[in-house]
Amino acid sequence: MATAAIFLDRDGVINKDTGYVSHSDDFIFIDGVIDAMKQFKQKGFLLVVVTNQSGIARGLFSEDDFMRLTEWMDWSLADRGVDLDGIYFCPHHPSAGNGPDTRECDCRKPAPGMLLDAAKELNIDLAASYMVGDKVSDMKAAETAGVGHKILVRTGKAITEEGEAMADAVYPSLVEFAQNIA
Numbered sequence: 726m727a728t729a730a731i732f733l734d735r736d737g738v739i740n741k742d743t744g745y746v747s748h749s750d751d752f753i754f755i756d757g758v759i760d761a762m763k764q765f766k767q768k769g770f771l772l773v774v775v776t777n778q779s780g781i782a783r784g785l786f787s788e789d790d791f792m793r794l795t796e797w798m799d800w801s802l803a804d805r806g807v808d809l810d811g812i813y814f815c816p817h818h819p820s821a822g823n824g825p826d827t828r829e830c831d832c833r834k835p836a837p838g839m840l841l842d843a844a845k846e847l848n849i850d851l852a853a854s855y856m857v858g859d860k861v862s863d864m865k866a867a868e869t870a871g872v873g874h875k876i877l878v879r880t881g882k883a884i885t886e887e888g889e890a891m892a893d894a895v896y897p898s899l900v901e902f903a904q905n906i907a
């Protein structure tokens with residue numbers, strides 16, 4: 726049977742988005758998010774991170790740097806009792822940079838590729854799932870993929886009118902969303 730997931734954007738939802746974060750020294754968990762993630766797991770949701778990492782295409786950091794930081798984040802969460810079910814990332818950008826990751830792709834949000842791959846690989850019930858993001862591109866990716874619930878949080882980029890109009894709900898942070906989810 727397919728399971729519902731909470732898809733989490735990374736920068737601006739899990740950690741402070743100080744711009745192309747690529748090292749654990751610069752990775753600051755937003756207050757309360759780890760406990761919020763624990764609550765989602767206890768409610769039976771799969772927890773899946775979906776993150777655009779165009780810093781790789783831009784040549785700001787390497788895929789190895791991203792992997793190292795991801796391993797550190799994964800262990801930091803596991804240490805606090807949160808086991809992530811999947812981490813999906815897009816290293817591409819359609820125009821910035823000049824390496825192999827500078828290209829059009831199906832995975833950079835607002836494209837739905839990461840969500841659709843996760844749904845297939847983890848047998849996720851998309852209609853029963855939630856996408857939590859800080860940008861309109863997160864909401865668009867969710868809508869195109871058929872994610873049932875689109876949630877915006879105010880811990881990242883300034884929320885636009887377009888983003889707010891597309892979201893089913895807006896919360897100050899992941900903490901308040903966790904308090905309100907059924």
Ligand SMILES: O=P(O)(O)OC[C@@H](O)[C@H]1O[C@@H](OP(=O)(O)O)[C@@H](O)[C@@H](O)[C@@H]1O
Pocket residue numbers: 734735736737742743744745746775776777778779780
């Ligand atoms: O929020 P998620 O998807 O986890 O990750 C976003 C990041 O990859 C970066 O995305 C960039 O946008 P561009 O990729 O340059 O459009 C900017 O918003 C950066 O500040 C941010 O660090």
Ligand SMILES: [Mg+2]
Pocket residue numbers: 734735736737738742858859860881
């Ligand atoms: Mg974000």
Ligand SMILES: [Zn+2]
Pocket residue numbers: 815816817830831832833
């Ligand atoms: Zn991509």
